[in-house]
Amino acid sequence: MTILEAKDLVKTFGGLTAVDSLSFSLQEGEIYGLIGPNGAGKTTVFNIITRFYQADSGQIILRNNGQDLELLDLKAHQIPEQGIARTFQNLELFPNLTVLENLMVGRHVNLKTNILQEIFRLPSFFRREEAAENQAMEILDFFDLLERASRRAGSLPYGEQKLVELARVLMTDPDILLLDEPAAGLNASETHRLAERLREIRANFGITLFVVEHDMELVMDICERICVINFGQVVKIGTPEEIQNSQKVQEAYLGGEEN
């Protein structure tokens, strides 16, 4: 069943067309890859879906419980409420907060305490705060980060910071997770472990994963379907085998002969 569908997205920056009538759709529960050479417009697509950028035209339909929702009508901070959450290519942690606090911020939308409950510490505050904290601990445990909980996030090594970002985004209870280069900066064994974890995330939480990644081995390993784009246009959509054997894809990456 289709959960997210992009139709004819266009985004230009001045004279440059970064995304050019792009259409694709995600099936519920799949791991979907978005690849392409540098500057192909991958991160721009993420930024459009999460409303950091305003698309020039097109539609993004979220199909949730049989209801269609036009994401382009929402503001950026309303996207997580709809079950869509993202990570960033250049790691956007809250470096001065502890790891646990980072995760608790991830719970922002679902943690329903108001400011009066908070400053007067009413019983409902403790109940909800504790529930969120327990969930954070479970997720940290899943990432083997339990003993890092009270460390300042900015003081962790890079690989662990990437995991914290992933853990934090899971706190939003997403249906669809947009991962922008989750393996960037990781070594081979960390990447291998990441692949396992992404599969587990899908299996345990039933989350649809939408992955932008340059590490082809990882993409071919975990993705069920892949969309290759170049100059903001779809080159090919298909299974990893189809992508690997496609002449057009090889040309996009290596540069085909001119005419």
Place this chain on the structure above:
Amino acid sequence: MKLSELVRSHSYAKYAAAVLLFMLVIWIDTHIGFFSSRQINLMIRVIYYGIVALGFNVLLGYGGQISLGHAAFMGLGAYLTAYLAGNYQLNFLPVLLISGLIPMFFGTALGLVALRLERLYLAIATLGLGVTIQQVFQEWTAFTGGFSGVRLPRPEMFGYVFAHSHHYLLLISLILLAVMILSYNFARSRTGRALKAMRDSEYAARSLGINLVKYKLLAFAASSFYVGIAGSLYAYAERFVHPQIWGVELSLDMLAMVVIGGLASIPGSLFGAAFLVLIPQISRTIPLLNRITNINFILTGLAMIFVIKFMPMGIYNWLELKIIMPLRNREVQIEQRHKGLGEDDHDNSGS
């Protein structure tokens, strides 16, 4: 849940203990008179500036927003207090509340400016607003008395008049404690975390559903409320409000208190306030320094440079990190060795 206790180990029980101990000392002093009235007045000043610094910290330390116009809100709180207490003989508490709420309203309006501006531009815009409001104080003589200022009666609560400055000090110590506990709760909750998240990365905050508009306005509203209350306490302490002091210098002092004492730190705010209040007093007693005009500004500036360069987290956090924590950790390690516990299991809840 052991780890959550570890994170929460900075319980506000120790704030309560410290403030109550201080109050006990002052209460004993009402009978023996060890402190001079000048010293008592200095303590009163440290406390209301402490509340100013706590408020400014909500804005700058937690929210990452800047304002150089907050002196005007303190002045507004002071004038409101003078007006309400002088003309309507209202009680201390309702006056205090109104003197917080009306500046909060103006602060929210200033926050609307903050939505469009960042950093230096925001500083300049808020500076302009602050100077404008100060002009209004000078001109609007019906409300402020213009350059002759306004006098106001002693604070009165439930029929009791705080005629003795010791008693007033006890009263505002309690208010300080309340403000500290509310700030502590605020900082360690969804709202406080959202502010800190916004400070650290606006992108990530938005991507996690934090409405930046709402939290920027909230930072300005809350900080103006604190500062307005402090203005009210100022008015009751001095019992005279004049337009001269609500200018840029005071706004810069607020900034200095927070930077020197410690960003996003509650005890740090008090440290910063004490520093800014005591520096002029101390420099006055040093033979050579007291001949230099404006030595306070020079010393404050030097202190800011020194703190930013060598202890960017502020004096209090620096002390805690470099001196208190190593000592405490050593105790914990020794304790663990005795109990044979692993790192995850140790119960460090100091309360």
